[in-house]
Amino acid sequence: MVNLSRTTLRGFATVAALAGLAATALPNAQAAQTSSTTNTAATSAAATTADPIFPISTPALVVGAPPAGADVTTKSSTLNLVRYNRLYKTGPVTPSKCKEVNVSMRTLAGVQAYVSQLYRCTYAAWALPLKQAGAAYKVAPKLVFYTAATANSYCGAVTRTSFFCGYNGKSWIYIYAPEIMSFWGQSPTLARAYATQVTSHEYGHAVQWLTGILGASWARQRAFSTYAAQMEESRRRELQASCLGGAVIGANKRYYPMSGGLYTQWLYVVNNSGDQPGYPRDHGSLKNHGFWSKAGFNASRSYTVAGNCNTWNANSTYVA
Numbered sequence: 001m002v003n004l005s006r007t008t009l010r011g012f013a014t015v016a017a018l019a020g021l022a023a024t025a026l027p028n029a030q031a032a033q034t035s036s037t038t039n040t041a042a043t044s045a046a047a048t049t050a051d052p053i054f055p056i057s058t059p060a061l062v063v064g065a066p067p068a069g070a071d072v073t074t075k076s077s078t079l080n081l082v083r084y085n086r087l088y089k090t091g092p093v094t095p096s097k098c099k100e101v102n103v104s105m106r107t108l109a110g111v112q113a114y115v116s117q118l119y120r121c122t123y124a125a126w127a128l129p130l131k132q133a134g135a136a137y138k139v140a141p142k143l144v145f146y147t148a149a150t151a152n153s154y155c156g157a158v159t160r161t162s163f164f165c166g167y168n169g170k171s172w173i174y175i176y177a178p179e180i181m182s183f184w185g186q187s188p189t190l191a192r193a194y195a196t197q198v199t200s201h202e203y204g205h206a207v208q209w210l211t212g213i214l215g216a217s218w219a220r221q222r223a224f225s226t227y228a229a230q231m232e233e234s235r236r237r238e239l240q241a242s243c244l245g246g247a248v249i250g251a252n253k254r255y256y257p258m259s260g261g262l263y264t265q266w267l268y269v270v271n272n273s274g275d276q277p278g279y280p281r282d283h284g285s286l287k288n289h290g291f292w293s294k295a296g297f298n299a300s301r302s303y304t305v306a307g308n309c310n311t312w313n314a315n316s317t318y319v320a
Helices: 035-046 078-083 108-132 177-186 188-210 213-223 227-251 260-271 286-297
Strands: 061-063 142-146 150-153 156-159 163-167 170-176
Touching (some): 108 142, 108 170, 108 177, 108 188, 108 227, 163 188, 170 177, 170 188, 177 188, 188 227, 227 260, 260 286
Parallel strands (some): 061 163, 142 170
Antiparallel strands (some): 150 156, 163 170
């Protein structure tokens, strides 16, 4: 496996208006990081290669408001929206029972087939929790694949990376296909794990957008007076998206299935994604990215919920 250059979860501050949804419920308690989980992940990563940094995505971009759900309100404070959101009291993420598509991702058509199936599975899994949160649960982002160096979206131009864009009630997930195709040439199992993580992470941003968390977080980031506080806000937002991604992967792990070599490579990806020295600290350390991804994935059946991913209820150490 190649030692990758860093595109990573990069900071991007194209934001306009804040849209809020109801945020009346208290958050669930955060999951504790167990030594067994840490040891398993460390072993998986160490056995593969040394110190790569995976390019997961550009941060979610937001312009304007999300679509109104059944219980929408714009009166909640930004703190309430991110920390006490109704999403955190919803029930388990529903297993979609979707199967992994058996295709080669050496080509654009293969990437489209694989990611499109995973996207449909993820939409189905999040429908009930989003409905319970009072969000517009039937609204799904449009999936866009691009191969050119730059994608021109309503939220701005982004180069060679996957990203989420929410714009005035509509949203898109952009997938940079050549990245996945390149990984397939190195290791098909790695490419499958990477595509799964990227798609699930980006859909995590869609969940944040629909519940008002994404817009509120960007408003908070703009309001902070210090660069350190702004970067911590960004890390809370991005680490939560990876945790939400892990939750939906874990909920469907018996059917996908996320086990064996695919699970080992997924652990490898999540444990080697995050901030690199010399770059903005906007997405979290490798250790914390792995921790939050696994906090979603490893939650027990009754706690495989968004409440396990409340990064705004964690102290700074866990979002460093």
